[in-house]
Amino acid sequence: MPELPEVETVRAGISPHLVGAKIGAIEIRNDRLRYPIPKAIESLYGAEIMAIERRAKYLILYTEKHKILIHLGMSGAIRIVENESDLEWQKHDHFIMQMDNDRLMVYHDPRRFGFILLYDREATIPFLEKLAPEPLSDTFSADYLFAKLNGRTRPIKSVVMDQAFVVGAGNIYANESLFMAGIHPERPANNLNREEVKRLVSAIKAVLTRAITQGGTTLKDFTTPDGHPGYFAQELLVYGQKGQPCALCQTPIERIVLGNRATYFCPQCQK
DNA sequence: CGACCCGCCTGACCGC
DNA sequence: TGCGGTCAGGCGGGTC
Numbered sequence: 001m002p003e004l005p006e007v008e009t010v011r012a013g014i015s016p017h018l019v020g021a022k023i024g025a026i027e028i029r030n031d032r033l034r035y036p037i038p039k040a041i042e043s044l045y046g047a048e049i050m051a052i053e054r055r056a057k058y059l060i061l062y063t064e065k066h067k068i069l070i071h072l073g074m075s076g077a078i079r080i081v082e083n084e085s086d087l088e089w090q091k092h093d094h095f096i097m098q099m100d101n102d103r104l105m106v107y108h109d110p111r112r113f114g115f116i117l118l119y120d121r122e123a124t125i126p127f128l129e130k131l132a133p134e135p136l137s138d139t140f141s142a143d144y145l146f147a148k149l150n151g152r153t154r155p156i157k158s159v160v161m162d163q164a165f166v167v168g169a170g171n172i173y174a175n176e177s178l179f180m181a182g183i184h185p186e187r188p189a190n191n192l193n194r195e196e197v198k199r200l201v202s203a204i205k206a207v208l209t210r211a212i213t214q215g216g217t218t219l220k221d222f223t224t225p226d227g228h229p230g231y232f233a234q235e236l237l238v239y240g241q242k243g244q245p246c247a248l249c250q251t252p253i254e255r256i257v258l259g260n261r262a263t264y265f266c267p268q269c270q271k
Numbered sequence: 272c273g274a275c276c277c278g279c280c281t282g283a284c285c286g287c
Numbered sequence: 288t289g290c291g292g293t294c295a296g297g298c299g300g301g302t303c
Contacts, residue, residue: 002297034298074298111281260276
């Protein structure tokens with residue numbers, strides 16, 4: 001489910017409820033996520049959540065002495081429940097953190113590809129070490145990406161989805177960005193000229209920015225922490241549009257499989 | 272090192 | 288209604 005815009009939507013949705021509040025009871029209902037949820041996380045009882053940041057598709061909750069790393073994997077979701085009496089248990093609710101303002105943060109993840117890990121405040125987080133720059137920062141530029149693509153022969157779409165090259169774009173936004181940039185997903189990455197890389201970088205920024213303002217993309221069951229859907233699905237131009245007319249030229253959108261992932265493009269507009 | 276492939280899970284959906 | 292097959296928004300690790 002969650003790519004960068006969805007994770008950003010979650011961050012914005014949970015922060016007002018959690019930042020400044022102190023952690024109360026923590027319940028680990030099922031620790032068997034991608035990595036086991038550490039039992040030690042229960043020792044955070046009484047600690048204040050001082051800040052919540054997002055890096056790529058990761059959320060980081062800071063206390064004075066620790067940080068909690070959360071990844072939503074493919075199907076993870078976080079919801080905020082007003083107070084304990086409003087809590088309705090759902091299947092796949094694996095982790096609940098109650099706050100001293102009565103709010104509960106519930107982590108829900110049917111496929112359990114996500115994870116929740118605990119680090120000392122000053123520790124380095126291995127998952128974050130090899131990530132590309134934030135895509136909405138100035139560091140993520142045409143110069144950066146053009147240099148990085150040098151010598152890379154993989155299809156450009158696979159590279160866009162590789163978090164060491166471009167952060168935050170999963171399958172949906174990689175497809176949409178390449179369409180917006182007019183670049184065929186199978187092009188070898190090092191075959192793009194500087195102008196095309198510039199268009200691609202601009203497209204990635206535009207697609208992610210727009211999706212964030214729409215609260216992400218709700219395809220199956222993604223909702224914001226308040227229970228609202230994300231509205232970017234209405235603006236998808238190629239993803240999931242196999243056979244539908246291209247918004248620009250009416251040519252039917254094609255679907256191929258690239259790197260084991262569904263890939264959608266307009267054969268006319270994307271060269 | 273780079274490119275590719277697989278496994279991890281469950282649920283939804285489709286065709287028969 | 289049931290059943291098997293397919294697919295799904297991510298990531299790390301293994302192999303060649």
